[in-house]
Amino acid sequence: MAITKIRTTSSFTNLTKYDSFLAGNTAYNPPAFESIATATGTGASTTITFSSIPSTYTSLQIRISGRSDAAVDTTYIQVQYNATAMTKGHYLRGNGSSASAGTANVPFYIPGSNVTSTIMGVGIIDIHDYASTTRNKTGRSLGGWNGNNAYTTNERLQSGSFFLNNTSAITSLSVVLGNGNWTTSTQVALYGIKGA
Amino acid sequence: MPETYEPIATTQVSLSTISQVTFGSIPQTYTDLRIIGVSGQQTAGSISVRLNSNATSLYSNTRLEGDGTSATSAQSSGQGQWRIFLNSTGNTISVFSDINIFDYTNTSTFTTAFYNEYKNSKLVASVCLFRNTSAITNVTLDAESDYFVPGSRFTLYGIKAA
Numbered sequence: 001m002a003i004t005k006i007r008t009t010s011s012f013t014n015l016t017k018y019d020s021f022l023a024g025n026t027a028y029n030p031p032a033f034e035s036i037a038t039a040t041g042t043g044a045s046t047t048i049t050f051s052s053i054p055s056t057y058t059s060l061q062i063r064i065s066g067r068s069d070a071a072v073d074t075t076y077i078q079v080q081y082n083a084t085a086m087t088k089g090h091y092l093r094g095n096g097s098s099a100s101a102g103t104a105n106v107p108f109y110i111p112g113s114n115v116t117s118t119i120m121g122v123g124i125i126d127i128h129d130y131a132s133t134t135r136n137k138t139g140r141s142l143g144g145w146n147g148n149n150a151y152t153t154n155e156r157l158q159s160g161s162f163f164l165n166n167t168s169a170i171t172s173l174s175v176v177l178g179n180g181n182w183t184t185s186t187q188v189a190l191y192g193i194k195g196a
Numbered sequence: 197m198p199e200t201y202e203p204i205a206t207t208q209v210s211l212s213t214i215s216q217v218t219f220g221s222i223p224q225t226y227t228d229l230r231i232i233g234v235s236g237q238q239t240a241g242s243i244s245v246r247l248n249s250n251a252t253s254l255y256s257n258t259r260l261e262g263d264g265t266s267a268t269s270a271q272s273s274g275q276g277q278w279r280i281f282l283n284s285t286g287n288t289i290s291v292f293s294d295i296n297i298f299d300y301t302n303t304s305t306f307t308t309a310f311y312n313e314y315k316n317s318k319l320v321a322s323v324c325l326f327r328n329t330s331a332i333t334n335v336t337l338d339a340e341s342d343y344f345v346p347g348s349r350f351t352l353y354g355i356k357a358a
Contacts (some may be wrong), residue, residue, distance in 0.1 A: 031200055038357040060354035065305075118304070120306070120308050187299060
């Protein structure tokens with residue numbers, strides 16, 4: 001193995017000496033809002049799961065653009081932590097005609113195959129302090145879909161909160177359809193948000 | 197390569213004769229868009245949102261409203277805009293608005309969005325549809341009555357999935 005020694009009289013010229021390993025570059029500050037993973041519906045499963053979720057964030061956010069292949073106008077989705085369904089949930093719903101409220105683990109509704117295939121349901125689910133091992137888990141959601149009133153009161157917007165009486169850190173998250181399978185046009189993205 | 201959550205542009209209204217704010221030439225490198233606004237109009241009225249300068253009857257929404265006394269829901273269809281960012285009154289900046297536009301580069305599906313709006317007299321949430329499959333390249337906000345209050349500010353963010 002050759003050993004090379006750099007001397008002032010060597011062929012290396014115009015060397016710059018740095019006192020930092022950054023070597024004059026700007027330090028990289030990782031962003032507080034990071035994309036963890038994205039999943040696409042397969043057309044053959046009611047469930048989309050994110051597993052082995054890193055525990056290095058403070059909060060998680062799921063953003064959904066999706067549909068079900070069930071032969072219905074609309075169906076609901078549910079959230080599971082660590083393969084366990086939420087035990088409690090509350091919602092506030094508007095269907096274009098009336099506002100209503102109830103108790104159910106139903107973050108929001110999306111369209112089924114009776115609805116024109118170009119119409120997607122959308123929503124955001126937020127879960128804070130997911131890595132805590134001392135606090136029960138609570139999440140919130142907002143989502144729904146609109147079809148230009150062609151599907152009347154099946155078009156709906158819903159805001160929800162949901163609770164799991166379990167202090168385990170969340171390592172997997174699933175969004176589960178009430179009916180049918182997630183279509184191949186469905187995109188579900190998981191993001192991590194860091195605290196200070 | 198864009199960051200996951202990145203401000204694309206901010207517009208702050210500096211004159212008293214500005215009635216339109218446009219975010220144009222939107223990069224097609226993100227997954228979703230988000231617009232945050234703190235605004236007011238000089239005369240009571242709504243603010244219209246249009247995509248790709250399209251003013252045809254392709255807009256609709258389903259909304260949920262609470263005014264501190266009751267909760268109601270309503271629906272609009274076949275409109276020439278999303279009429280959102282409901283106006284403040286009294287020529288003040290007092291309306292906070294948050295609109296999320298999903299999968300805006302997709303040319304196989306219509307564009308769906310939802311927004312939240314907060315002001316001292318009402319909370320509004322709405323899911324909105326634009327029945328056109330074109331990718332979104334610009335978003336226009338129009339003060340329908342007259343002009344924005346100087347100091348009104350809108351920021352466009354891009355959110356990129358893995």
